[in-house]
Amino acid sequence: MGVKLAGLTNSWLLRTKRRALAAAVALACASALLPASAQDQSPLDERILEIREQARFVPDKALQQLLKLEPEIAAAAPRTQAEFMTQISATRMGLGRNDIALEFAEKVIAYGKSLHDNAIVAKGMLTKVYVLFAQADVKAAHQLAFEAEKLAMSTSDAALRVQATITAGQTYAEQANFPQALTKLQQAVDMARPATDDPVSLLAALNALSKLYTQMREYDKASAALDELLAETGKIKSPGRMAMAKNTEYGLAIDSGQPKRAMRALLQSLELERKMGAERMVGITLVNLADINLKQHDFPRAAQYAAEALRSSLATQDKSAEAAARANMGQAYLGMGRIAEGKKQYEAGLARYEQENNKPDLQAALREYGEALERAGDLSGAVSAYHRERALSNELFETQRRQSVLELQEKYESEKRQRQIELLSRENQVKGAEIDNRRLQQRVWWLLALVFALASMVVGLLYRKVRHANAQLEVKNMELKAQSTLDPLTSLYNRRHFQDYMRGLNTAAGQKPELEKRAHHRDDIVGALFLLDVDHFKNINDTYGHAAGDAVLKMIAENLRVALRETDMIVRWGGEEFLAFLPAIPRHGVDEIARRILTGISSQAIRYQEHDISVNVSVGFAPFPLAPGDVPLPWERAVNLVDMALYLAKAHGRNRAYGVRGFENFHLTSMEVIEQDLERAWRAGYVDLSVVLGGPPGTPPASPSEHSNVVSIKHAKTGH
Missing domain, CATH: 3.30.70.270 (Reverse transcriptase/Diguanylate cyclase domain)
Incomplete structure (x- = not known):
């Protein structure tokens, strides 16, 4: 019941939330991409280093500080200039200006290419990945994330390699490829541990790993990673990082059935965020507090938190948080019997996801809307919501089915082309052997029988291999067909x-x-x-x-x-x-x-x-x-x-x-x-x-x- 913007449960904002969190964690890591060695840092680098934490939590103030540095940037070292543009992109994205954020990410990429500096290019590509995530262009973000990781791993920048590995791991998790995601995030943690002069990289890696374990429902491992995250966060005495860690704790607690711990983590996070003036984080935490009170059927308190979240999101122009706040407020009003007000607020929240064309989240929201209306006694409204959800469900299924068919067809065609290439190659080998046979026949007649025998053996072996390859392909096609017809959980x-x-x-x-x-x-x-x-x-x-x-x-x-x-x-x-x-x-x-x-x-x-x-x-x-x-x-x-x-x-x-x-x-x-x-x-x-x-x-x-x-x-x- 209810809508939340943090944690890893099957609520209807799950996909949007994962993207937002992936971008947030990666941006936190991105802000660490200054020269790895402190002794190589100029005073300007150190000032940007101080601003990077502000950029993550209070982007409006950070942007003001960055703009004051602009006159000094033109004479700075190339990587300092690249870092400056990266932080401009991060702050603009934090303020909801994804268009400007994307423009600066492209500038970093172009600047790196002009210098033939792979580290700067990879940094710009990762920055662009986060903006694409924020714009819900997931397919393009996934593709670019893997390209950026490959390029980053060719550089000597340790922090950059950690960041790229984290982003690749989160991308695999977005694709539900959990084994690959786990491998990448464990690698990121191992790479970040020696980087004692850059603790932010380790915090970002542990944060991502704990969330992945929660998503995989391996709660003991998630708890172990969270304990280390909280311990390491305590060492740097950063209220913002501690608030992030507490939000991760909330996600683990709510998913593992610990509502009291989840509530405690949220209240601690809210206190830290308000002290920092991190208003966008405050809005998200208030949304989560409304959600958890809805689960406990405390509708008046849920409505209170939702109203606070709405005021906060309107002040920061955070449209996703605004939509979630309105939906939670609508559910709270419906729970209190204020049906007209509840429907008005919930419909306003749904309108945002319709504008974004965010169909999976909209489908789940409509399902919860129907259940809330049913509980409130508005059966006609519930039926209407249900029909909207069902139509959307059928549309999404057909889209998914067509995509799966295309993927299977593409895979089959690829294997077919590969098999044809192998057959042509083998035919060319046979033809070459025949030409050699003719030449040998002219020169040494007494070797003719032996050459033909060898050629026959080669052809026989090649033919046998072709038959074996075709048989294996047939078996794999049958396995693929069987897998495509069964549900993996129930075997129905x-x-x-x-x-x-x-x-x-x-x-x-x-x-x-x-x-x-x-x-x-x-x-x-x-x-x-x-x-x-x-x-x-x-x-x-x-x-x-x-x-x-x-x-x-x-x-x-x-x-x-x-x-x-x-x-x-x-x-x-x-x-x-x-x-x-x-x-x-x-x-x-x-x-x-x-x-x-x-x-x-x-x-x-x-x-x-x-x-x-x-x-x-x-x-x-x-x-x-x-x-x-x-x-x-x-x-x-x-x-x-x-x-x-x-x-x-x-x-x-x-x-x-x-x-x-x-x-x-x-x-x-x-x-x-x-x-x-x-x-x-x-x-x-x-x-x-x-x-x-x-x-x-x-x-x-x-x-x-x-x-x-x-x-x-x-x-x-x-x-x-």
Whole structure:
């Protein structure tokens, strides 16, 4: 519940937050890029060194100090000039002027190239990486980060090499390549330890390493890195660095289920930031304080912190913090029953992410918005938010699917080209051998037989190698295909496989004539679709940690395997959602299967770190195909209708299943009207629903004869 701008949890600002933190940590390291040896520093270098800490925490004051040095810079050494421009870029970015920051980063790169100084060029490239991150141009930032690291490692600048390695590690983490990220950040820590005259490099490396371990949910290792970070930070007596370390402690504490420690770390950080006058950091910390109070359902205090965060972010023109503050304020107002005010503030926060075209964060925000409206009793508003989230989810999935297909196709084409090159090379070798054979035949006839024999052996060996290479490629393609169809956590089929299967079913069956026949004649044997969602799954993650959430998802997957048949297709639909497609069951047994799913899952409890976690699910279901007006719906629309039934189940109390059994008086309405608002269509008598109620947690599955929790409802004109 709530929005935060620091820490490493699965809140809806996670991706934006990671980029912001990556840039912040790297900028902290970037500010250390003065000559490694103190004895080589000029008085001007020392003054820039003093300003660099100001640049990180109070960029407005640092910029004033830097501009005072400008008259002296023209006569300074090249690396001093480059450092000056780097700090100008850092302060401008800290003040939200990414355009000017990018301009100065480009100047550093051009200046370094004119001097043929790789250290200056690499420094400029890294500075540009951070600005690209701030502009959300992630792909370009990732590519440039790796180029900058390669160039930096060719120089003798120790601080620069540490900074580049940290940035490469954070880039791998952004790409979810945690093994490579861990290797890089451990290397950065090892490189930074000897640099005793540059403690900032070690602090930046330890900070990044602790956050990565938290992100990987290795909390013991994250805590060890944090302890060293706090100890090293205490040595330099920098309030700003200590505030950064406390924010890292907050991220670890909130993710590992230590809310009291998280609250304490935030309050300590806030005190340090206010003493420094670091107003942008203050705004972010206030956002996090609002978030943690939302988790504890202290809505008045959350609203107070959110209001303070909003005032701070407006003063500093920090648009991301402003959006987060408004969203948290909206949730707090909704929690207090002030629905109109809450919706106004939350919508204002959402507008910012729509402006940024930040679709993943917007999707998660809409999901939380719907849940908050549901808790506040605004079911129509919750349904609207849910539909917006679902449309965005489908769009993102299709984008991801297309990208994955293109990547797989590119990989296959690359391997195919490589194989063709190898074959051509081998053909050239054979042709060369044949030419040599002709020459030898003219000169020494008695060696002809031997040469042909050798040539035959070479061709045979090459042919065998080609066959072996093709076989290996086939095996790898099969492995890749298998991996692309399964969810790695639950080993269930993934959403892409289900979609491909249904498209293939359409093609193979000629648009499903047999299913159409079933729909027209209402056969006793039908297919069925079940879509289920874990109730209050976010609370499980927030309370017990993500490892507990993963255990819950695996438990549900196992229960579905037990409750359903081997011939049924079970799919990890996304997040905490699962889908099951049953190709052939008795029509009268559809409700019974929904009941079996509900009670089978609620009867289980997960034992996790001395806690028993009980789980319920909500289910939407329908026979398949659905045929309003005797025209079968495409499978996509059938799944969408089941999805709407699932949301009705959640909106009407959870731990239950809503099933679409059929349609009545369809000539008086249309499918578009029904899809726009399923509940209204139900109340108007156009949709025939059945409701299956789940039992309390721990209730053993009932026998097939116990159907008292199944209710058939054709319409609900007088309420439900």
